[in-house]
Amino acid sequence: MLPSDFWGRIVFILEEYGASFAGGIWTTMIIAVISTAIGCIIGFAIGIIQTIPCDREETPVKWGLLSVIKFILTAYVEIFRGTPMMVQAMFIYYGSAMVFNINMGMWTAAFFIVSINTGAYMAETVRGGILSIDPGQTEGAMAIGMNHFQTMINVILPQALRNIMPQIGNNLIINIKDTSVLSVIGVMELFYTTKGIAGAYYTYFEAFTITMVFYFIMTFICSRILRFMESKMDGPDNYELVQTDALVMGEGMHTYNPKDKNSYTNVDYKAHKTGNFNENQREGM
Amino acid sequence: MENIIKVSHLQKFFGKNQVLKDVDFKVDEGDVTTIIGASGSGKSTLLRCINLLEKPSGGEILFHGKPITGKGFDHCGYRAKVGMCFQSFNLFNNMTVLENCMTGPVKVLKKSREKAKEKALFYLKKVGMDPYINAKPMQLSGGQKQRVAIARALAMEPEVLLFDEPTSALDPQMVGEVLSVMRQLAKEGLTMIIVTHEMAFARDVSTHVVYMADGVICEEGTPEDIFEHPKKEKTVEFLKRFNER
Ligand SMILES: Nc1ncnc2c1ncn2[C@@H]1O[C@H](COP(=O)(O)OP(=O)(O)O)[C@@H](O)[C@H]1O
Numbered sequence: 253m254l255p256s257d258f259w260g261r262i263v264f265i266l267e268e269y270g271a272s273f274a275g276g277i278w279t280t281m282i283i284a285v286i287s288t289a290i291g292c293i294i295g296f297a298i299g300i301i302q303t304i305p306c307d308r309e310e311t312p313v314k315w316g317l318l319s320v321i322k323f324i325l326t327a328y329v330e331i332f333r334g335t336p337m338m339v340q341a342m343f344i345y346y347g348s349a350m351v352f353n354i355n356m357g358m359w360t361a362a363f364f365i366v367s368i369n370t371g372a373y374m375a376e377t378v379r380g381g382i383l384s385i386d387p388g389q390t391e392g393a394m395a396i397g398m399n400h401f402q403t404m405i406n407v408i409l410p411q412a413l414r415n416i417m418p419q420i421g422n423n424l425i426i427n428i429k430d431t432s433v434l435s436v437i438g439v440m441e442l443f444y445t446t447k448g449i450a451g452a453y454y455t456y457f458e459a460f461t462i463t464m465v466f467y468f469i470m471t472f473i474c475s476r477i478l479r480f481m482e483s484k485m486d487g488p489d490n491y492e493l494v495q496t497d498a499l500v501m502g503e504g505m506h507t508y509n510p511k512d513k514n515s516y517t518n519v520d521y522k523a524h525k526t527g528n529f530n531e532n533q534r535e536g537m
Numbered sequence: 538m539e540n541i542i543k544v545s546h547l548q549k550f551f552g553k554n555q556v557l558k559d560v561d562f563k564v565d566e567g568d569v570t571t572i573i574g575a576s577g578s579g580k581s582t583l584l585r586c587i588n589l590l591e592k593p594s595g596g597e598i599l600f601h602g603k604p605i606t607g608k609g610f611d612h613c614g615y616r617a618k619v620g621m622c623f624q625s626f627n628l629f630n631n632m633t634v635l636e637n638c639m640t641g642p643v644k645v646l647k648k649s650r651e652k653a654k655e656k657a658l659f660y661l662k663k664v665g666m667d668p669y670i671n672a673k674p675m676q677l678s679g680g681q682k683q684r685v686a687i688a689r690a691l692a693m694e695p696e697v698l699l700f701d702e703p704t705s706a707l708d709p710q711m712v713g714e715v716l717s718v719m720r721q722l723a724k725e726g727l728t729m730i731i732v733t734h735e736m737a738f739a740r741d742v743s744t745h746v747v748y749m750a751d752g753v754i755c756e757e758g759t760p761e762d763i764f765e766h767p768k769k770e771k772t773v774e775f776l777k778r779f780n781e782r
């Protein structure tokens with residue numbers, strides 16, 4: 253029996269279809285979260301490739317190869333950013349089945365479409381993130397002998413990642429909402445689920461009120477979690493001074509000996525102990 | 538004896554602008570070479586060419602007698618042996634002080650983490666920054682950052698260490714702490730090439746002083762030659778201007 257008042261109907265729908273809602277929420281979240289993660293990996297990979305330094309005269313073959321790859325990547329980014337995801341979903345899911353006889357399966361198609369879309373957006377975001385890092389960081393890494401890949405993985409990308417965390421959060425939230433377009437290929441995410449529920453008793457207002465609230469809760473919680481992760485990445489605001497006498501291995505003081513890299517010799521370097529620098533030691537000119 | 542670094546007829550163009558015109562000089566083991574000269578005379582460009590951060594346009598740079606500018610030369614392996622400290626420190630902002638000093642030995646030299654940590658602590662202690670191993674670069678003063686940058690370079694145990702105006706970005710009261718570390722390194726026999734405007738320091742620690750003007754080496758010699766008995770008009774002029782400041 254359908255109650256006659258608004259709240260009554262809300263409760264009724266929740267009791268009757270709670271499990272369906274839960275299923276829809278789960279589907280939406282799993283697709284949004286995993287696809288955002290895969291999209292980020294795609295974005296970072298493209299970011300690394302787009303910024304590989306290459307000299308046209310010095311290594312013409314490598315340069316030519318890179319140019320082709322960069323062209324393909326740019327085309328990918330522009331095409332997927334420039335067309336609606338709903339159209340892509342139809343094109344890839346039904347199109348691939350009809351023309352190439354590839355039956356990707358609904359789930360594979362869902363993850364594929366959202367990931368590849370996020371990747372296209374993230375590629376540009378990551379590129380911007382990399383460009384925003386002080387070139388001095390790269391020079392510092394090069395000066396200790398790191399190659400491009402090591403520099404990227406250890407120095408540049410961690411900083412770029414921190415800087416683009418807000419955009420990653422943005423992408424996640426967009427993906428939570430935009431998985432609703434996957435209903436066109438029959439994915440039972442939250443929107444498609446709600447449509448079915450609403451149609452059963454003709455309770456569009458109540459059912460979609462509930463769904464609005466669910467979407468909001470999902471996006472809000474995700475944005476808070478990402479904020480928390482950002483502050484975790486920033487590390488503590490203060491540091492503790494450490495007494496390292498206990499940390500440094502045995503036999504007292506060592507000094508640099510260019511003749512023999514593996515042996516240390518004992519010298520006095522009292523003047524170099526912390527705090528013993530004379531502030532007035534400033535050199536005259 | 539074979540020179541560690543031998544630069545001959547080095548040229549560098551930025552577009553049509555020739556910044557280095559036929560520069561010749563050499564560095565032997567244990568040498569402390571200071572490069573002085575006015576802003577824009579090409580000092581940084583010379584150091585950056587030696588470290589291959591800039592590609593020389595002409596001439597030759599030999600490292601232990603082998604040219605470093607040829608095709609297929611291992612830039613990374615070379616830079617691991619020829620360290621560099623920058624005016625702007627360039628510490629890795631995403632790492633703590635300790636990680637800054639460990640990452641090179643671990644990732645580039647493929648040392649174990651224990652060995653790398655031991656080395657890092659040793660050199661951080663040498664520059665007096667061992668209590669700060671857990672700090673991030675952002676949390677340090679300029680002088681402290683530069684001392685960590687020196688420890689980071691030393692942790693690679695380079696054969697030659699290049700310094701590009703290591704104290705120019707520092708507040709006056711922090712200059713002393715960095716120079717005193719560098720003095721100690723000089724005393725211990727580390728081979729260094731230092732671009733600096735600290736003339737008293739240059740006079741004290743150098744075995745060799747190079748005065749650059751307009752992309753050429755105008756005059757070079759012992760600190761005594763350059764500071765007490767400069768021969769060239771330009772050198773006299775430059776030093777006079779400096780003393781008046
Ligand atoms: N990347 C660059 N592109 C173009 N010109 C440059 C570049 N780096 C330096 N220069 C020019 O080269 C000249 C020498 O610069 P630099 O080596 O930095 O001098 P110094 O370190 O002695 O002050 C300057 O005129 C500068 O404008």
Ligand SMILES: [Mg+2]
Nearest residue numbers: 580581582702
């Ligand atoms: Mg300079």
